[in-house]
Amino acid sequence: QVQLVESGGGLVQPGGSLRLSCAASGIIFSSKGMAWYRQPPGKQRELVASISASGKPVYADSVKGRFTISRDNAKNTVYLQMDSLKPEDTAVYFCYTLQFTSVWGQGTQVTVSS
DSSP: OOEEEEEOOEEEOTTOOEEEEEEEESSOGGGOOEEEEEEOTTSOOEEEEEEOTTOOEEEOTTTTTTEEEEEETTTTEEEEEEOSOOGGGOEEEEEEEEESEEEEOOOEEEEEOO
């Protein structure tokens, strides 16, 4: 059974930082592309960043230069380092991969507010 478990969300002030983690199980992690999506309140889910099995990252324009996606294949974990956070980054953040079908984590809330 494939499982993705996110952690690291919380409340942070504008300009602050958070690091999200996503621990994967039930897949050959090193062979999988991984991604982070987010869903702001009242809006559709959107792609934030992805990382290929070889480690190549891709970012949404809205987070370029502020967020960094990385992976640790020894720990079966993908990370999202979020710096210079803005109120518009407030959302539920989801980890994603594809294993015959879409696999989503349960989500972790990130709130950026003073």
